[in-house]
Amino acid sequence: MLLQLIGPALGETLIMVFFATLMAVIIGFPVGVLLFVTGPGGFIRMPILNRFFGWIVDVLRSFPFVILMIAILPLTRLIVGTAVGTAATILPLSLAAAPFVARVIETALIEIDPGVITAAKAMGSTNWQIIYKVLVPEVMPSVVSGITLTIINLIGYSAMAGILGGGGLGQLAIAYGYNRFRTDVMVSSVLVIIVLVVLIQFVGTRLSTMLLKRR
Template identity: 65%
Template sequence: MDMLFSLVWNATVETLAMVFASTLFSLVLGLPLGILLCITGPEAQGGIIPKPVLNNVLGRIVNVLRSFPFIILMILLFPLSRIIVGTSIGTTATIVPLSIAAAPFVARIIETAVKEVDPGVIQAARAMGSTTMQIIKKVLIPEAMPSLVSGITLTIINLIGYSAMAGAIGGGGLGDLAIRYGYQRFRPDVMLVSVIVILVLVEVVQVVGNKISARMMAKR
């Protein structure tokens, strides 16, 4: 029993580390991309500085990256993981493909959330002489924050699922535990506990995300 607890605890910590780091890096990559997709879009859809060609190119890149199955993307990114962290397997190496896989998803979430901002608020900011950067920082992001929190919550949940899939090819965490100890060593108890922990993590993230988003909405 102690051994099972130790295995599950260590795997849970690995999963949380992967998800936290990849969420952070995917936001660093996806936030500016999502903002750029929004402000370069058609003016009727909230574009502050419409640039059809750039918007179309960025949109296609995001769509291509989003269409890749995560397992295939992770295998393709093995060389990049090896260059960045020195290895292509394990918890640390998995953060690289997780971040890249989530970044286009984050970008679309950011774009959608920002497009929901009332155009009248943007026009008022423009009328007061605000620059594009001021509109982004002081209008678009603050006004879209409840939707952004909901989107980030969904991203974290997806990353928990991705991290579990990564276990199939040596990614570490709960997915790796379920496959190596639960499936390959015929330990259904290990697999069951791993699945339960993943479900609990998803539920906790969803509940916390919903509460934060609802609180932000109430303060607007």
């Protein structure tokens, strides 16, 4: 009986985290690059644009996830058609994680030796070539580490989403464990989340180390 509850809930959590991470990277990666190249240390300096996107990123990062999830309920209903369930939770998860990804990418790019960019310019590389041939390969180990942290944060956010009917292990722990006084369900849900986090951190660390060795 317990496995029949844990299995589907784990599947829902994995679906939420996977698609939310994918969307967060799709949104956050280019924003992070934009923040770097238009910033003080960048090579396409546009202070107004930089401040505008920086402000948006900081505002979204300042929202506690539960409040963000409630605040965008109308948008979630408009896009997904419902405000509860696994599919509906992916949107707020993505919006919560994208600013974090953007700052991770920006920070990683700032740490690159400026001489690398100068050398690329001296060789006649265009701005676009510098971005995808120089900057992106240089920051991939840091990007993998950042995405690993993002996934771990999203697992925690997905558990909190269970409070509002978001599905997954969080909802299982609350609906079946807490509300029905099933301690075994609650403990099992927490243990599965812990194991999931440990595995993801292990895989992320190994991938980042491999990329560092190949660089």
